[in-house]
Amino acid sequence: xxxxxxxxxxxxxxxxxxxxxxxxxxxxxxxxxxxxxxxxxxxxxxxxxxxxxxxxxxxxxxxxxxxxxxxxxxxxxxxxxxxxxxxxxxxxxxxxxxxxxxxxxxxxxxxxxxxxxxxxxxxxxxxxxxxxxxxxxxxxxxxxxxxxxxxxxxxxxxxxxxxxxxxxxxxxxxxxxxxxxxxxxxxxxxxxxxxxxxxxxxxxxxxxxxxxxxxxxxxxxxxxxxxxxxxxxxxxxxxxxx
Amino acid sequence: xxxxxxxxxxxxxxxxxxxxxxxxxxxxxxxxxxxxxxxxxxxxxxxxxxxxxxxxxxxxxxxxxxxxxxxxxxxxxxxxxxxxxxxxxxxxxxxxxxxxxxxxxxxx
Numbered sequence: 538x539x540x541x542x543x544x545x546x547x548x549x550x551x552x553x554x555x556x557x558x559x560x561x562x563x564x565x566x567x568x569x570x571x572x573x574x575x576x577x578x579x580x581x582x583x584x585x586x587x588x589x590x591x592x593x594x595x596x597x598x599x600x601x602x603x604x605x606x607x608x609x610x611x612x613x614x615x616x617x618x619x620x621x622x623x624x625x626x627x628x629x630x631x632x633x634x635x636x637x638x639x640x641x642x643x644x645x646x647x648x649x650x651x652x653x654x655x656x657x658x659x660x661x662x663x664x665x666x667x668x669x670x671x672x673x674x675x676x677x678x679x680x681x682x683x684x685x686x687x688x689x690x691x692x693x694x695x696x697x698x699x700x701x702x703x704x705x706x707x708x709x710x711x712x713x714x715x716x717x718x719x720x721x722x723x724x725x726x727x728x729x730x731x732x733x734x735x736x737x738x739x740x741x742x743x744x745x746x747x748x749x750x751x752x753x754x755x756x757x758x759x760x761x762x763x764x765x766x767x768x769x770x771x772x773x774x775x776x777x778x779x
Numbered sequence: 780x781x782x783x784x785x786x787x788x789x790x791x792x793x794x795x796x797x798x799x800x801x802x803x804x805x806x807x808x809x810x811x812x813x814x815x816x817x818x819x820x821x822x823x824x825x826x827x828x829x830x831x832x833x834x835x836x837x838x839x840x841x842x843x844x845x846x847x848x849x850x851x852x853x854x855x856x857x858x859x860x861x862x863x864x865x866x867x868x869x870x871x872x873x874x875x876x877x878x879x880x881x882x883x884x885x886x887x
Binding site: 561564567584585589592593596597598599602603606610615617620621622624625628629630631632633634635636637638639640642643650651654655657659662663666667713714715716717718719720721722723724725726727728732733736737739740741743744745747748749756757760761762763764765766768769772773 | 783784785786787788789790791792793794795796797798799800801802803805806807810811814815816817818819820821822823824825826827828829830831832833834835836837841842850853854857858861862865866867868870871874875878
């Protein structure tokens, strides 16, 4: 299965890679569906049509920022610049994910880069980085993961919007626990050396402080930046632990 | 849907795409400096931690380190399961079971 071609476009579709993407993605989707449903429900409550809120999930494809925008619009804040700028700030963390994927993406053709960039989301990024660590980078894998998450996100938004008056808020079932549980399985194998454990602790502390005192998703940017810089310095100071 | 909402959604889509393609555009010509690559290597670990910890310690938006926080207890069980099994499905199943049992049967 070591069939990786990084020279240009997409390597030949490989059934093995697609199967792998589906298999890795399924647990994550149990965590995404309740958020998609909630997005549809909230969108309708805030005055979007079924088409309108589904269109948002199709074009924006970034859960947290959609929730914040919907809440703003629902409470009467409908200034174009206000909502768009808030969305931009909430999504700035993608720059960090894009940068960490850049060494792999930059080797691909431009159209493929632009397509894969559209699919960068927290969950897909985590799975792709995990795959890189285990088996190396494969654009087919990233594309498969992104496509699946996209389809699940759009369909569950649509279903939430369509059935919004009959289904109760799915986030009250505690199903949203599936996402942190999945991330735990991806995180724990990474904590194999001293540097990683310290990065994890620094990030945990900065994330909690950031989440308490900063608006929106800034805590993720703060924690990831501080912890990664600490890691960079530690490695610069001691011998390489990769 | 009215034009105003459509124009907001399109603006949101453009703003979000800029955050996603920004790094590729930035590093396409000049390449990435070596020091940056060194610390970007640690982004996944830091990022995963930043996603997990607040969602377990402050599920309602404020810090809640108590036995009444089912996310924290289920999270601790899930972390142990993840460590032992390295299996996503088993971890989700055990974590969710703890979650549901706590929410249903615990008085606090």
